[in-house]
Every structure is written in C-alpha cells, then in structure tokens.
Amino acid sequence: MEDNQPVARELLALNHLKTGYAVGRKQIVITAAITATIYSGEFIAVLGPNGAGKSTLLKTILGHLKPLHGKIEWQNKPTDQMSARQMAGCMAAVLTDKIDDRYLTAYHVVSTGRYPYGSLTGKLTPYDRQTIDEAMTATGVETLASRKFYSLSDGEKQKTMIARAIAQQTPLICLDEPTAFIDSPGKVSLMRLLKKLTVEHQKSILLTTHDSELAMQFADKLWLLGNQDFQSGLPQTMIKEGHINRLFDQADVAFNPLTLRFESK
C-alpha cells in the first residue's frame, strides 16, 4: 500500500545450533542442528510434540541457556558476546515462569520492560510512561493498571506480560506457549494481537505453541521440531510436504491437510 514498504531486515541467525542441557560434563542434546534466520516483521511459530525442545530452543535464543554447539548471531554479532543489557534491547520475552509476588501491580510489571533503558533508580520518564500506557492499551489491559498482578486471570496476566514485552521496544519478541491456559476465543484474539504487531510495527514474533491449528492459520513461517529433526518453511509447504503428518501423527490421530485439523482415524 505504501511506497516505502519497509524491507525485511535480517535480525537473528541460527547457525548449526544444537540446544540442550549440560549436566556436569555430559551434554544432553535435545534439538537437531538448526540453521535458520528470523527477519523483521516475521511471525514464526515453533511446533513440535512435548519434549521436542521448543522451550529449550527459546531459552537458548534468549541467552538463558548456552548453546551446546553452533552460533547465534544478532545482525552479524554473536549473541554470546553481548551483555544481558544489550540482549534486552534486541529481544523481549514472555515466559511460562510464575510471578509469585503478591504486591506487584500490573503497571509495575509492565514498567519493568523499560528497565534496560533509563536511570539507575528506575524512575520513569514521561516517555517511559507514554510507552507503558500505549503498550497496555495495545493489549487491552489499560484498565487493569492498578490491579495486583497475582489477582488477574491467566489471560489478563498473559496480555500484561505481552504489554511488558511491547514496552521493551525490541525488534523481536519471544513467547513461550502464550496460548496455554487461555480459553479458545482468547487464544484467537491473542494470536491476532501478535499478528497485528508484525504487520503494523514490523516486530518479529517467535512463539512456541501446542495450538498447531492456530499457528498454521496465523504464522508466516513454521519451525517444526521433532526428535533430532528440524524443518522450517511456509505453513502450506510444511503441510503439503507431509512434515506435519510425519511429526504429529499417532496411531489413532492424524492431521488432515484439507481441514487443517487433527482428526481421529
């Protein structure tokens, strides 16, 4: 529509990345060697059965786990040479971690998205406040600002954490199972919200999910993780080439490419 349609920039490159855990001197490799790139404005869904290493991959990209092999580069800069603060300027996170504190307000939670910037004391500037307000409005939680975070519903908590990620103003947002524990209409509106971020703000989204039908509907690209297996591509391609069936089909359940649903055989 616009003449100066932004050109997709390369943000994150995974180069033969193997992820997993190091237990003592032993390495437990969970994912296959992954080579993939994330461009700006891309909506990527990571799919895979339980235990395929979706969360491990996300945590490794976020720098919470060390890669067992291979490299991660942010715009040609190895991420293991970046400080936590530099990383926080590149990617925001929405995790499955529970927040136990009983006194934090939703507003305070969102405001921690501004911590990578700003002063030593964490005093918010007018620009910080404006950014926080806009982020909370974008996810529809602006009326919850003064509520205690623990008292919110799971869906409201998830939207608050997404507002925090938006307030962090990073090119990439990584989300670990954001649609878990949310009712079906909530799931759709959450995915639509994330899609909107990629279209209107050129943000890149990388999310893991078990809602594969929704993922195929909304994502620009799928990353499929299986047992020592990695495939990536457009959802239609992944379906057409039978990767979905290969990864997910079980003895009595199969993916139907025509209806885009899992059905019993």
Place this chain on the structure above:
Amino acid sequence: MFRNIIWLVIIVLLFAANLWFGSVPLQWDEVLSILQGQITGNSVAEIIVLQFRLPQATTAMAVGVALSVAGLLLQTTFANPLAGPSVLGVSSGASFGVALVLLFGGATGIQLTSADWYYREFTLVAAALAGALAVLSIIVVVSSRIGNSVTVLIIGIMIGYLVNAAVGTLQFYSNSQDLQAYVLWGLGSFSKTTVVQSLLLLASVLLIAAATLFFVKPLNAMLLGESYARSSGFNTRMLNRTFIFISGLFIALGTAFTGPIAFLGLAVPHLARTAYNTSDHRILLPAVMLIGAALSLSCNLIARLPGWDSSLPINAVTSVIGAPIVIWVIVKARSYGR
C-alpha cells in the same frame, strides 16, 4: 515520604525512651543535661546513660537496620518469604567462632580466655566476625559456582547444621561455667558494645544500607523471577552474588556484636510490605530500615521495662513479637488459596 517522617519521629522518641527508662529510674531533664554535656554532679547517672544506655540503644538501632535489610535482600534474592538471616548459616558461623573462644579452653583444658573482661569481650566480637565471614566466604564461593539461588539457600542451611554439630560437640566436652557463658551469648544482647563499637557499628551499617539503595532497580526486576530479570537486561548471577554478600556482611556485623537475634530480619520485611502495601524496593528499602530500627528499639525497651530488676534476654522478646508475625504471614498467604 510522610509516613517515613512519622517513622523517623517514632525512632527518635523510642531512642529517647531507651535512654530514659531502665532498671535505674532517672529524671528526663537529668538525661537531657547529660546528653548536652553538662556536668550534673551525679556521675552514676552519667555512667548509666553514656556508658550503658547510649551504646545499647545505638547498637539496637544498627542491628535492627542491618538484619532487616539483610532479610529483605534474602527474601527477594531467593524469592522466598521465609528466607531470613538465620538461613544462610552466617549466624551459625558467628556462633561457632564464639563457641571456639568460650568452650575450646574448657573442652581441651587449655586456658585461652585468661585476659580481663574487656579483652575477652573484644576477642568474642573478633571470633564471631571471623566465624560469620568464614561461612559467608564459603557461601559466596558456592554461589559463584552454582547459579541456582535455591541450591545456595539449601547449602547455607546445611552449613548451618554442620556448624551447629561442631558447636554441640564443643558444648558436650566443656565445663558448666563456660557453657553458661556460651548460652548467655546465644540469648543475644545489645549491651555488649562499648560506645566506640556501637557508633562504628551504626556508621558501617548505615553506609552499607545506603549502598543498597543503588540496587533498587535490579531488586525490583528480580520480583518477576530470575528469567524475567535477565530479560530486563540484568546479569542475575552477578546480582545474586552481590545480594548474598551484602546480606551476609550485615548478618556478620549484627551477630558479632550482639549474638544471634531471632526473627527481626524475617519479620520486618513482611511488616513493611503490609504497612506500605507494596513490594517496590524504592519504597520498601527505606521503610525496612526505619521499621527495623523502630522494632529493634521497641524490643530493647520491652526487655528492660521499668519494674523488672534486670533485662530480659533480647531473643525472648524478638521471638515473642516476631513469631506471631511470621505465623500471620503464612496464614494470610494461605487464605488467598496458595
């Protein structure tokens, strides 16, 4: 801000009351003129106020601040409402140092503590500080190798058990006189410091407490858990180490001069959170310092209420006040269905 000023006024009043009340009744104008440096001619009153009550009140205040801030830092670092100064094993380390000095001589037949009373007191402080810092350095080394702060917490508790076992063995082989001296130390007292010691203690505690104010932002980030703190741009490993070190230093300082003081460090952060209805460290850190000082001065006052011949052990008072607070916190948390 207004509430903080009220707390300051309360602290000043409590401090004055600590100088005024005690087993020997004094007139208030007498106390005032002693403080102003006027010679009252009553040298007994002067000695009571300047040599006993003033260092005692100063120590109570310093230890109240130190243990309360340590408790808050530990509760935030370990994301555990029941973390407190006693869990890291640091106060057990202090006890071990003191037990060595008081009990080792009796247990082995070697007379170590032959010097006069003042010299022995100094040895006790040095031994407690050495013991506390020894355990603290073990904890810091462990925490630099193990990233998981809960593991560090458990190791701290285990070190506490090991040290207590050593103390128990020393107790078993020592004579009853030394044993009594050790038990008395363990009951805690704010009256073991000299004027100079108490002022040095207060100055160093306030200095470290002021330094913690620089960590308001990372502390707040850690309320969301370690992973989120990381994603907010903080090196959580380094922060964990820093907070464990600072709180360990506080506990070492506090315990060395007074013996282990129960519940103060555990209870005050909960009181502050409830009173101010927040967990924002920008508000909480000053609040914890003020409430810690006030509660500690109150406990010291209750321990020496007029009418009692001698003072109660300070640990008895802090436990009677602190334990119900902790119970109330647990019950309150449960009633929210957790």
